[in-house]
Amino acid sequence: MSESTIPTKKTNRLGLELSTYRGSKTTLCAGCGHNAITERIIDAFFEMGVDPKRVLKLSGIGCSSKSPAYFLNQSHGFNSVHGRMPSIATGALLANKAMLAIGVSGDGDTGAIGIGQFVHLMRRNLPLIYIIEDNGCYGLTKGQFSPTADLGSKAKNGVVNDLPPIDICALAIELGASLVARSFSGDKKQLLSVLKAAIAHRGTAMIDVISPCVTFNDHDGSTKSYSYVKDHDEPLGEISFIPYFEDVTVEYEAGSTTAVKLHDGSQLFLRKVADDYNPADKISAMRLLHETARRGEFATGVLYVEPDKDDFIDTLNLIDEPLAFLPTAKVRPPKAALDEIMESLR
Ligand SMILES: Cc1ncc(C[n+]2csc(CCOP(=O)(O)OP(=O)(O)O)c2C)c(N)n1
Ligand code: SF4
Numbered sequence: 286m287s288e289s290t291i292p293t294k295k296t297n298r299l300g301l302e303l304s305t306y307r308g309s310k311t312t313l314c315a316g317c318g319h320n321a322i323t324e325r326i327i328d329a330f331f332e333m334g335v336d337p338k339r340v341l342k343l344s345g346i347g348c349s350s351k352s353p354a355y356f357l358n359q360s361h362g363f364n365s366v367h368g369r370m371p372s373i374a375t376g377a378l379l380a381n382k383a384m385l386a387i388g389v390s391g392d393g394d395t396g397a398i399g400i401g402q403f404v405h406l407m408r409r410n411l412p413l414i415y416i417i418e419d420n421g422c423y424g425l426t427k428g429q430f431s432p433t434a435d436l437g438s439k440a441k442n443g444v445v446n447d448l449p450p451i452d453i454c455a456l457a458i459e460l461g462a463s464l465v466a467r468s469f470s471g472d473k474k475q476l477l478s479v480l481k482a483a484i485a486h487r488g489t490a491m492i493d494v495i496s497p498c499v500t501f502n503d504h505d506g507s508t509k510s511y512s513y514v515k516d517h518d519e520p521l522g523e524i525s526f527i528p529y530f531e532d533v534t535v536e537y538e539a540g541s542t543t544a545v546k547l548h549d550g551s552q553l554f555l556r557k558v559a560d561d562y563n564p565a566d567k568i569s570a571m572r573l574l575h576e577t578a579r580r581g582e583f584a585t586g587v588l589y590v591e592p593d594k595d596d597f598i599d600t601l602n603l604i605d606e607p608l609a610f611l612p613t614a615k616v617r618p619p620k621a622a623l624d625e626i627m628e629s630l631r
């Protein structure tokens with residue numbers, strides 16, 4: 286299992302140790318990409334100094350969906366039904382908009398049984414970090430192809446996948462998610478920066494993390510194996526992230542770096558991105574995804590970001606106080622108020 290790179294006794298800006306951000310011991314296979322993602326989530330929440338009691342962890346069903354048990358064990362959690370995490374997240378955030386919500390799903394949980402809920406989640410831009418631990422197969426049920434498996438990719442038993450994949454990032458960009466990224470569980474530095482940007486963002490941060498399944502999908506002929514992904518990873522540019530609470534002035538060469546100011550004031554710097562790439566432009570992002578996919582490559586990094594887009598909670602124009610804390614007298618209108626509404630409908 287990939288270990289955290291942070292010395293254990295160090296404390297963050299809340300005075301909390303890294304151990305506060307850990308969860309139960311993993312029960313996933315040794316070497317599973319999902320374990321490395323868990324470690325980066327722990328590091329990201331620790332380094333951003335997020336209060337674990339303010340965090341809500343959600344998931345569906347699958348090996349990936351077990352992951353929230355392995356991080357932030359002081360946070361609230363809801364391991365939901367297969368493919369139905371988006372509606373649980375929507376309800377929870379409507380009830381308490383002060384929570385910072387992180388959902389972990391799988392390529393099967395999202396792209397197969399959950400695709401209907403996923404597309405409406407993306408359209409709504411709910412303020413949620415949505416991570417897909419993408420191994421191109423249903424790991425928990427012994428490695429069948431999932432909808433992100435590439436055409437022509439081979440299963441361990443030699444069966445060839447004869448269906449084209451869904452590009453989850455392209456779908457999320459098209460539908461309205463306001464931060465869309467792809468990363469690789471084996472790229473610690475990039476994944477950590479992407480996760481911190483997602484914590485700083487307000488809106489749906491959809492992160493597709495290629496996460497090899499060592500037990501069922503790590504052989505020759507698989508396009509989601511460690512060796513294939515290492516050889517075909519095309520990072521969009523180097524990413525650095527400066528949180529709002531660190532007053533660091535970064536010097537960068539104009540023209541070679543794109544700077545993005547996120548919702549909480551944190552800054553994201555994308556270095557050495559191609560001149561014609563604009564992460565605020567959907568067409569740039571879609572072109573990149575199509576061109577790299579045609580070459581059999583994975584474009585990784587922050588592909589698209591729209592920091593100021595209204596999220597679902599903003600569009601509902603809710604009162605400031607989270608609904609969950611309102612007294613009954615406020616959430617249950619008296620009979621007279623209901624009668625008045627009924628009368629107005631006559
Ligand atoms: C309603 C329902 N249908 C089918 C299943 C069986 N099932 C459990 S996990 C899973 C797929 C998981 O794949 P993925 O989301 O990619 O997660 P992974 O295990 O690969 O991380 C399936 C089909 C189920 N639990 N519930
Ligand atoms: S079966 Fe695959 S996805 Fe599931 S824990 Fe093992 S390596 Fe990970």
Ligand SMILES: [Mg+2]
Pocket residue numbers: 347391392393418419420421422423424431
């Ligand atoms: Mg999977």
